Amino acid sequence: MLQQLLDAVTHNKATLIAVSKTKPIAAIETVYAQGQRHFGENKVQELVDKFEALPKDILWHMIGHLQKNKVKYIAPFIHCIHSIDSMDLLYEVQKQAAKNNKIISVLLQFHIAEEDTKFGLNMLEASAILDIYTSENNPFTHIHVSGVMGMATFTDNVLQIEKEFKDLQHKFTFIKQGYFPFNTNFKEISMGMSSDYQIALANGSTMIRVGSLLFGERNYN
Ligand SMILES: *Cc1c(COP(=O)(O)O)cnc(C)c1O
Numbered sequence: 001m002l003q004q005l006l007d008a009v010t011h012n013k014a015t016l017i018a019v020s021k022t023k024p025i026a027a028i029e030t031v032y033a034q035g036q037r038h039f040g041e042n043k044v045q046e047l048v049d050k051f052e053a054l055p056k057d058i059l060w061h062m063i064g065h066l067q068k069n070k071v072k073y074i075a076p077f078i079h080c081i082h083s084i085d086s087m088d089l090l091y092e093v094q095k096q097a098a099k100n101n102k103i104i105s106v107l108l109q110f111h112i113a114e115e116d117t118k119f120g121l122n123m124l125e126a127s128a129i130l131d132i133y134t135s136e137n138n139p140f141t142h143i144h145v146s147g148v149m150g151m152a153t154f155t156d157n158v159l160q161i162e163k164e165f166k167d168l169q170h171k172f173t174f175i176k177q178g179y180f181p182f183n184t185n186f187k188e189i190s191m192g193m194s195s196d197y198q199i200a201l202a203n204g205s206t207m208i209r210v211g212s213l214l215f216g217e218r219n220y221n
Contacts, residue, residue: 016208017040018031018040021042023215038079044070059080060079062081063209068089072096076100081093082149082209084121097143107148109121109148109149109150110126112165134180146185146187150190152164152191165192190208190209192210194210197213
């Protein structure tokens, strides 16, 4: 399966993020041994434990909702935070990145699904962040806003999923043209999971986040 996913992402010049949440260290080592370096987790404690146990050239992505008071635990090593869903959270990431004397890449998470359970910004909230980020006195000196992230509705309706991914792609283009016409850092569209990564790649995804297809179904018991 790994090779099939790699063929798909390579063909689309995208990146595969192996979502290893709930999976043991040994399972990650197996995929790592096959050359995979980008891994994603959605819980801070699990992410920290796995970072400590695994090779240090792994690029860790935080893809789950992130509480402000936990940013400090991942700031020293995190490669990219996909789940920026408030201005407050971004200020905290800035604070911890500065403390660690590093720049942290982040994605703005948009609410594109029909369910209201999924976290994310709307365009008004994102614009408020971007107005400040692109202002002359930008306080976010230790942050690279690298793109957008979204999760489609959990449904079998391909047209619905396609509509939501197109919506995220439009938001990306709107922001790119309005805020970053000359900034090459802003380039990522993180969308697509096991069930919908092909639809995502066909609609401009640059990062797919695939878990169960790669590692097998998760067991939450
Ligand atoms: C769990 C998770 C994934 C991967 O889901 P699969 O269906 O197992 O591929 C992707 N993105 C986020 C935000 C997740 O929480």
